[in-house]
Amino acid sequence: MTLRKTILAGVLAAAAATPLAAQEPVKIGMITTLSGPAGYLGQDIRDGFQLAIDAEDGKLGGVPVELMVEDDSLKPGNGRQIADRYLNNEGVKLFTGIVFSNVAGATVPDIVDAGAFYISPNAAPSNFAGKECNENYFVVSWQNDSLHESAGQNATNLGYKTAFVLAPNYQAGKDAISGFKRFFKGDIVGEVYTRLDQTDFAAEMAQIRDAAPDVVFQFHPGGLGIAFLRQYQQAGLLETVPMVVAEPSMDAVILNAVGDAAKGVNVSSHWNTDFENSANEAFVAAWKEAYDRPLTYYASQGYDAARAIAAALKATGGSVDDADAFRNAMREAAFESVRGDFAFGPNQHPVQDWFSLKVVDGEDGKPALKTVGTVFEDHGDVYAAECSL
Numbered sequence: 001m002t003l004r005k006t007i008l009a010g011v012l013a014a015a016a017a018t019p020l021a022a023q024e025p026v027k028i029g030m031i032t033t034l035s036g037p038a039g040y041l042g043q044d045i046r047d048g049f050q051l052a053i054d055a056e057d058g059k060l061g062g063v064p065v066e067l068m069v070e071d072d073s074l075k076p077g078n079g080r081q082i083a084d085r086y087l088n089n090e091g092v093k094l095f096t097g098i099v100f101s102n103v104a105g106a107t108v109p110d111i112v113d114a115g116a117f118y119i120s121p122n123a124a125p126s127n128f129a130g131k132e133c134n135e136n137y138f139v140v141s142w143q144n145d146s147l148h149e150s151a152g153q154n155a156t157n158l159g160y161k162t163a164f165v166l167a168p169n170y171q172a173g174k175d176a177i178s179g180f181k182r183f184f185k186g187d188i189v190g191e192v193y194t195r196l197d198q199t200d201f202a203a204e205m206a207q208i209r210d211a212a213p214d215v216v217f218q219f220h221p222g223g224l225g226i227a228f229l230r231q232y233q234q235a236g237l238l239e240t241v242p243m244v245v246a247e248p249s250m251d252a253v254i255l256n257a258v259g260d261a262a263k264g265v266n267v268s269s270h271w272n273t274d275f276e277n278s279a280n281e282a283f284v285a286a287w288k289e290a291y292d293r294p295l296t297y298y299a300s301q302g303y304d305a306a307r308a309i310a311a312a313l314k315a316t317g318g319s320v321d322d323a324d325a326f327r328n329a330m331r332e333a334a335f336e337s338v339r340g341d342f343a344f345g346p347n348q349h350p351v352q353d354w355f356s357l358k359v360v361d362g363e364d365g366k367p368a369l370k371t372v373g374t375v376f377e378d379h380g381d382v383y384a385a386e387c388s389l
Contacts, residue, residue: 023318025066028309029086030097031079031107034071037223040253041099041298042071045121048302049096051286052310060306061314068092074099076106083107087114093320094119096305099298101125101144101172102196112136115323119330121305122298125171126178129347130383136323138330139349140305142270143381144172148179150268150354150375151217151246157356157375158244158266160215161186164208166228167219169193176219176246182382189213194220199227205235216241221248226257233261242266247357252294255359255367262367267357270350271300271339272371279336300338311335345380347387353377 030049032042046069058064068086072079079098086092093116098104104123111118112134120139128134129143155163165180165188167173173193181188190211192204208216216237220228225248232238238261247269255262273284273295283303287295308330315329316322333344337352345351354376362368 023064025064026060026094026313026318026320027066027068027090027092029083029090029092029095030067030069031072031082031086031095031103032069032097033074033099033103034069035073038074038099038221040296041122041222042097044296044298045097045099045302045305047291048287048299049121049306051283051290051299052303052306054290055286056310060310061312061318063310063313063318065313069097072098072103074103076103079103079107080110083111087111087116093117094309096121096309098123100170101175102170104128105171108137117320117323117326117330119305119309121301123172124349126175126383127171129349129381130386131388133347133387133389135327135348135389137348138308138344140308141301141350142352143349143383144175145179145182145383146379146381147246147248147268147270147354148176148217148219149183150270150379151244152180152183153375154266154268154356155180155215155217155244156183156185158215160242160244162189162214163187163217163244164190164192164211164213164215164241165217166192166194166204168196168198168224170196173219180217184217186214194224196224198224201228201231202235205231205237208237208241209235213241216243218243218245219249221251222254225249225251225254229254229258229261233258244268247271247297250359250369251296251298252369253296255369256294259367262359263361265359267359267369268354268375269297269357269369270352270354271297272355272357272369274369274371275338275340277336277338277340280338280340283338304335304337304339304342307335307337308333341378345384346389347381347384348389349381349384351378351380354379
């Protein structure tokens with residue numbers, strides 16, 4: 001063998017022997033809300049996502065990844081600046097993490113217009129699900145309306161005839177009330193939009209008392225939900241006007257904070273800790289071992305987002321550069337979701353089941369969320385028909 005052939009053979013042999021771990025890590029830019037009253041939402045998304053990475057010793061789908069995390073402080077301008085820096089200075093092509101729809105509205109268009117991918121673990125405003133859908137935009141959580149559609153159907157199933165509805169005055173709040181009204185078959189006797197930074201709901205409590213509805217539906221995530229529920233109880237309304245909500249208004253942190261004030265509240269959700277499937281049982285056990293705090297659906301969505309990305313990276317051998325290949329792999333949703341059956345609809349938003357939950361006394365005597373029935377099966381969203389993908 002000539003010297004040239006010997007050298008070439010050695011190079012090829014070394015290349016073939018190079019382990020997958022020697023790959024340059026795929027950068028994942030996580031822009032999320034980590035501070036303020038809603039900071040735990042982003043913290044749980046981050047930690048759920050990281051839990052999936054830790055389960056693979058720093059990889060997703062066998063591919064090394066580098067998770068880059070920054071706090072948007074619930075400010076759309078911050079989210080956009082972080083995305084710009086990640087895109088142009090760090091060469092990030094894969095993004096996730098945004099909690100709030102107003103931040104997503106300012107940030108996601110820049111990401112997908114640059115040819116990068118955005119995989120949402122939470123925020124999913126209606127405009128991005130319909131006419132403004134994009135082939136590089138995937139949602140692993142739900143479409144904003146759909147989770148509140150489940151609350152509307154749940155209220156209908158429970159036999160309520162009149163409802164008073166409240167939500168913050170931003171895109172997700174508007175989607176929430178639209179979704180509830182779409183499936184609630186009774187009459188709306190009051191509709192109020194609160195401020196996104198509101199902490200005093202005395203005026204709203206008075207309006208509810210005057211309207212005397214059969215039920216109240218409210219969407220107030222994070223610290224807003226804690227404040228609203230505490231004041232609802234203090235106003236004496238909890239004993240007279242029942243409440244039906246979707247999961248953002250009764251996650252494990254809110255439940256832990258308000259305690260007995262939550263007993264009897266009806267909740268609809270796509271996930272709960274008591275789901276009996278192998279993926280969820282492993283996730284719940286891993287969270288309890290890793291973190292000493294309540295487990296929320298935000299964490300479950302961060303975990304599922306990471307597992308969806310893992311399945312796509314595994315299929316493409318770790319490449320995001322071939323956009324068509326990565327996109328097609330994402331569409332397959334070849335991962336076991338903690339919520340059970342999962343598929344992407346034609347607008348790359350979930351098609352999934354929704355369940356009715358109720359706050360009851362847990363085994364330890366503390367209030368707990370118990371799954372008691374099914375609200376929807378294989379439920380997508382109404383905006384998919386407007387998407388041209």
